[in-house]
Amino acid sequence: MWLFGVVLFVLAVTSSLLSPAEAKPFTGCETAAYPPNKTREEVPLYQVNLDLPPRDRWTTLMKDKGPQVVALIDDMSELVKKVAGERIFNFLLSSLTAVTDSLPQPYKEEIEGIASATGLPVSTVTLYNIFYEAFTLCTSLVIQDQSGHLYHARNLDTGVFLGWDARNHSWTVAELLKPMAVRLRWTKNNATVFESLSFSGYVGVLTAVKKDAFTFSLNKRFALNGGFLGLLEWLLFHDHDQRWVSFLTREVMEKATSYTEAWQALSTPRLLAPVYFILGGTQPGEGCIITRDRDNFDLATLGESGEWFLVQTNYDHWRSPPFFDDRRTPARHCLSAGGVQQASPALLYNVLSTRPVLNKGTVYTALMDVRSGEVHAWRRACPDPCWPW
Secondary structure, eight states: OHHHHHHHHHHHHHHHHHOOSSOOOOOOOOSOOEEEEOHBBBBEEEEEEEOOOOGGHHHHHHHHHHOOOOOOHHHHHHHHHHOOOOOHHHHHHHHHHHHHHHHHHTTHHHHHHHHHHOOOOHHHHHHHHHHHHHHHHHHHEEEEEESEEEEEEEEEOOTSSEEEEEEEEEEEEHHHHHHGGEEEEETTTTTEEEEEEEEETTOOSEEEEEETEEEEEEOOOTTTHHHHHHHHHHHHHHSSSSBBBHHHHHHHHHHHSSHHHHHHHHHOOBBSSOOEEEEEETTTTEEOOOOOOOOEEEEEEETTTTTTTEEOOOOOOSSOOOOSSHHHHHHHHHHHHHHGOOSSSHHHHHHTTTTTOOOOTEEEEEEEEETTEEEEEEEEOOSSOOOOO
């Protein structure tokens, strides 16, 4: 963890020098960002029909978004080549062919179907589905109002350190991802199973809600025994008993029928990578942060410290966040300033619009309602002065 911190700090200093605009830390809570501009910013809705053969489930979406997927993957590939060199990049792609061949169903066939629809090699679509999770910095919030109703929201920040555009003061990959954000309604037997927020061509689940059951978000966790170690074990030692994180979460969204069933299903399997799972339920007190090692977990529940909210970024809740990436303190401050009497989607959106909770890497802000079973999201922009992450 300390090594990651050193690297991130060096990159932070370097990145801040790339922009002439002054990036300022937290100076006050946003109070007027809600409601967002739905016409211009709202993420569009598509359907994923689970009754279709896996290879055909993403065909309709790829007809609309396929060119954007190609553009993003081409850009990501060039970045990897620049950082690692073409020889290592080609070795990575050849290794990913073996990863694809060993993926569980139906994910293998779905990735192959996306590759077929876009004309991309299967290995690069696999790279996209893996590479994305490695560079995700997020903020997830669960709050409970005075009546005991729960609200769940999150900022998804990604693309940080993946190509800084000095002219536009933005992260290249984050900007490419914004038009690819999609709201997905997953159906089976002509009924909605759950809704999620995703990116075109990405088959896992990172943000989702199941009506009258639970809400869910996933945040990246950095640890020494991280995903690269799990990937090596998968490839070299054929350790296929461990679970791919976003495939597990999709399985939970499809099969779990309650908040309790969901947190139990997310707490026990051996994972390929450490992660934070954030859940909200339907009853007062049903909110938790599951801090996962690959083999173990820690559970923090709503209200155990006497608070009416949970805040999770990308650092363990029992440790202080690093000085170069403290989104937790502003989020907690602004929730406390709003007070439980103001607990609502408006408060959540305003908190997630407060710099540096909102930053140059923020792709979308999502709000989830377990009673309606709907998740809504809006593409975000952070005009200067704005923190890089």
